[in-house]
Amino acid sequence: MTTNTYTIREIKPEDNKQVAKIIRDVLIEFGAPKAGTAYEDKALDFLYEAYNKPKSAYFVVVINNQIIGGAGIMKLQNSEDTICELQKMYFSSEARGKGIGAEMMETCLKKALDFGFGKCYLETLPYMEGARKLYQKTGFKSLDAPLGDTGHYSCTMWMIKYLI
Numbered sequence: 001m002t003t004n005t006y007t008i009r010e011i012k013p014e015d016n017k018q019v020a021k022i023i024r025d026v027l028i029e030f031g032a033p034k035a036g037t038a039y040e041d042k043a044l045d046f047l048y049e050a051y052n053k054p055k056s057a058y059f060v061v062v063i064n065n066q067i068i069g070g071a072g073i074m075k076l077q078n079s080e081d082t083i084c085e086l087q088k089m090y091f092s093s094e095a096r097g098k099g100i101g102a103e104m105m106e107t108c109l110k111k112a113l114d115f116g117f118g119k120c121y122l123e124t125l126p127y128m129e130g131a132r133k134l135y136q137k138t139g140f141k142s143l144d145a146p147l148g149d150t151g152h153y154s155c156t157m158w159m160i161k162y163l164i
Contacts (some may be wrong), residue, residue, distance in 0.1 A: 006100060008107050011058040011070065013048045018067040019060060019088075020045045026090040032125055036154030038088050047072070047088070055084075055115040059107055061091070061100055068095040071104050073112045076121050076148035083147065083160075084117040089131070096130060105138045109163060118164045121147050123155035135159050 011019065027039045034040055043050035051058035051072050058072035069091030076085040086108055091101060112120050123146065124131055140159035147158065 006061050006063045006068070006095075008059050008061050008104060011048045011051060011060050011072075015060055015067055016046055016048050019047050019058075019070050022067065022069060022092055023088055023090045026092065029093070030125070030128060032128075032154070037125075037152055038090075041088075041151075044088075050074075055117075057108075057111045057115075058088070059104060059111075061095060061104060063094075068092045069100065069104070071108050073108045073115070073117075073120070075117075077150065079121075079148035080119075082116075082118040084112045084115065084120050085148065085150065086120055086122040089122075101131075101134050102138070105134065109138070109161070113163050118162065120161045120163055122159050123150055123152050124157045124159070125155055126157055132157065132159075135161075 023038055023044060027037055038044060047058050051074065056074040058070060060067045060070040071089035072087045073084050074087055076083045089104065109120060122135060122140065140161045143158040143160055145158065
């Protein structure tokens with residue numbers, strides 16, 4: 001998908017390093033703990049490979065050949081086959097507040113439907129208020145406890161959206 005200023009496209013192998021840096025930089029910017037978050041995920045430096053499998057996709061946002069954010073969809077580990085997880089949705093500061101996140105959400109949720117998922121789950125941190133507002137605006141509802149097995153024990157807010 002392309003607009004006048006940016007493009008949303010699927011990740012390529014050569015994007016791995018830029019995307020991992022953005023995710024780690026954003027987590028540091030927000031003072032997130034490194035343990036129990038995406039910061040320490042083994043797959044973080046190899047997102048193309050991690051999402052290069054059936055019913056998985058990772059998208060990046062590009063401006064002037066520079067990646068400024070991304071997000072992915074994948075089946076939620078150790079859960080029902082009909083539940084996917086919105087994963088690793090992070091944007092550099094220059095991408096925030098421009099509607100890019102909403103468009104990325106639309107892209108990911110459409111892909112989740114294409115894959116046949118009926119629900120989309122996510123985990124976040126309480127102080128990532130901008131992200132939580134976007135999730136709520138997109139129809140995600142809070143849960144009282146986590147689903148599946150993400151390994152992100154520092155993420156203490158859980159949300160779900162019914163896609164169908």
